[in-house]
Amino acid sequence: MYSPLRPADPRSTAPVERVVNWVYNPDDFNPSHLDKIIADITERWNAQAARHGFGFRFIPASELTPTCVDRPRLWRGGVDLLETRQCYIVDDIGNDQQAVSYLHGISRIIDASDSLVLNHAMAAPEWLERDKLAMIGRAAQLGLAVPKTVALPFRRHAREGLAVVRREIGDGPYILKARESGTGFGVLKVDTFEQLRSAVDIAAQTGKGYLVQEFLPNTGDLRVAVVEGEVVTGMLREQVAGRYLSNIAQGGEATPDTDLSGVLDDCLRVVGALGADYLCVDFLITERGPVFGEWCTVMANFSQFPEPARTDLADAFFRWAGRLLDQRSRG
Numbered sequence: 001m002y003s004p005l006r007p008a009d010p011r012s013t014a015p016v017e018r019v020v021n022w023v024y025n026p027d028d029f030n031p032s033h034l035d036k037i038i039a040d041i042t043e044r045w046n047a048q049a050a051r052h053g054f055g056f057r058f059i060p061a062s063e064l065t066p067t068c069v070d071r072p073r074l075w076r077g078g079v080d081l082l083e084t085r086q087c088y089i090v091d092d093i094g095n096d097q098q099a100v101s102y103l104h105g106i107s108r109i110i111d112a113s114d115s116l117v118l119n120h121a122m123a124a125p126e127w128l129e130r131d132k133l134a135m136i137g138r139a140a141q142l143g144l145a146v147p148k149t150v151a152l153p154f155r156r157h158a159r160e161g162l163a164v165v166r167r168e169i170g171d172g173p174y175i176l177k178a179r180e181s182g183t184g185f186g187v188l189k190v191d192t193f194e195q196l197r198s199a200v201d202i203a204a205q206t207g208k209g210y211l212v213q214e215f216l217p218n219t220g221d222l223r224v225a226v227v228e229g230e231v232v233t234g235m236l237r238e239q240v241a242g243r244y245l246s247n248i249a250q251g252g253e254a255t256p257d258t259d260l261s262g263v264l265d266d267c268l269r270v271v272g273a274l275g276a277d278y279l280c281v282d283f284l285i286t287e288r289g290p291v292f293g294e295w296c297t298v299m300a301n302f303s304q305f306p307e308p309a310r311t312d313l314a315d316a317f318f319r320w321a322g323r324l325l326d327q328r329s330r331g
Contacts (some may be wrong), residue, residue, distance in 0.1 A: 005116050005277065005324055014114050016325050017084035019055040020045070023106055024091040025099045026060040044303035048311070052318035054087075061102060066109035074109060082113045087321050089119050089298050093130050093180050097207060116324055119298040123275025129297050130180045132211060136292070142273055144266050144292040147284075148214040151179065158204035162197060165212045172196065172215070179209040182299060189215055216291055218284040223300070224260055224267045225280045225309075227316040231267060233309040234260045236285075256309040263290045270295060277320065 022041075026034060038058050049056040065075045073080045088110050092103035107117045119129065128134050133151050140146045148169045152161040165174070176199050177187045190196045196212065203210045220238040224231060236257040260267075267281045280300035283290035302313035 005118070005121060014083065014085045017086045018053050018322065018325060019057065020049060020087045020089065020118070020321065021081070022056070022058045022089045022091065023061050023064065023103065024058060025094050025096065025103060026062060027096060027099065028094045041301070041303050044310070045301075048302065048314035049318065052315075052322060054318055054321070061099065061106060064106055066106050068109065068112070072109045072113040074106065074113075082110070082115055085114045085116075085325060087116050087118050087325060089301075090117055091299065093182050093299075095206075095208070116321075118278070118321060118324075121277040121297050122279070124273070128274065132177070132179050132181075132294055133209075135294050138273070139270065139292040142266075142269050144270070145289065146292045147175075147216055150212045152200060152203070152210045152212060154209070155204055155207075158200050158210070159197065161212070162193075162200065165196070166193060169212065169214045175213045175215050176200070176203060177211055177213070178203075178206075179211055181208075182296070216284055216286045218286045218291075220285050221293060222257060222260075222263060222283045222285055222290065223280050224263060224283075225300075225302075225305075225313050225316075226267055226271045226276070227278050227313070227320055229268075229271060230316075231260060231264060232316045233305065233312045234258070235305050235309055254304070254306050256306055266290070266292070278317065 028034075029037065042056065042058065045056040059076065063076050064081075067073045067075060072082055074082045088107070090103055090107035090110070092100055092107055094100050094103070107120065110117050111120060120126065122128065124138075128138060133149065136146050136149045150161055150165045150168055152158045172190060172192050172195075174190045174196050175187060176190055176196065178185075181187075188199060190199050200210070200212075220236050222234060222236050224234040226232065234257040235254045237254045240253065263281070263283050266283075270276075270281055271279050274295075276295075276297070278298050280296045282293040282295065284293050298317075302310050302317055305313055
């Protein structure tokens with residue numbers, strides 16, 4: 001499969017360093033919660049990375065300064081990290097728009113170098129990596145079942161979208177969520193139109209774009225991982241009794257899922273249309289069948305999966321990353 005990640009210039013003499021650097025905004029979460037996230041991910045990544053000859057490290061974006069004088073450089077403590085060809089994951093979804101813009105700058109200066117931003121692993125436009133409205137639109141165009149979705153106007157105009165919500169979705173219940181977010185953060189189930197109106201008034205003050213979707217009763221969320229055009233594994237995430245979120249970060253429980261037949265064709269159609277080398281595709285399991293939820297690039301990393309799916313996906317991920325690092329031309 002064609003890789004949208006640009007290989008090294010064959011004239012380059014930059015040495016390859018088998019490291020995956022996860023760049024993040026340290027201000028998105030309170031310190032104690034952030035420390036737990038980093039510790040949990042690092043524990044799982046270090047062992048899997050070492051089996052494939054990779055190192056792994058987290059780097060706060062605040063420690064990095066991207067520049068371009070003679071060529072793209074990324075400075076950290078007086079060292080230009082782009083002197084060697086490495087892999088990066090840049091966590092560029094967050095609540096602080098200035099921080100998000102800076103993270104975009106970091107990822108784009110890496111893209112201009114010989115190094116690789118692994119979460120830019122699709123040939124489709126960059127916004128399709130994280131904009132849920134764009135994902136829903138493209139999935140519907142590809143023939144997938146999708147939830148009824150309305151994008152709210154901004155700020156004081158947000159209430160103007162409520163008439164469209166009532167016409168297109170009905171009187172509830174609803175899901176209210178940010179267009180660009182992850183890990184189930186800030187996803188709100190709203191039972192009535194009156195409650196939605198108040199929730200929209202609050203959301204309109206955040207400065208973020210929001211969606212309203214129909215709430216679909218479901219038995220869980222199926223995530224399918226596809227690497228280099230091959231379905232590697234999947235997992236079923238289920239809500240704890242009495243809750244509506246199945247995300248692991250929000251208390252959901254995951255089990256490996258080997259029966260992916262009901263969504264296999266849809267997953268391969270999505271991956272082919274996006275030109276994606278690494279993609280996880282999520283479906284709600286409803287009475288009317290699987291309904292597309294969203295897709296995720298490398299941010300949907302293998303550490304979220306239960307064993308043995310975790311190791312299967314880690315093996316596929318590091319083989320792919322290793323081939324990209326060693327690639328000097330498209331040949």
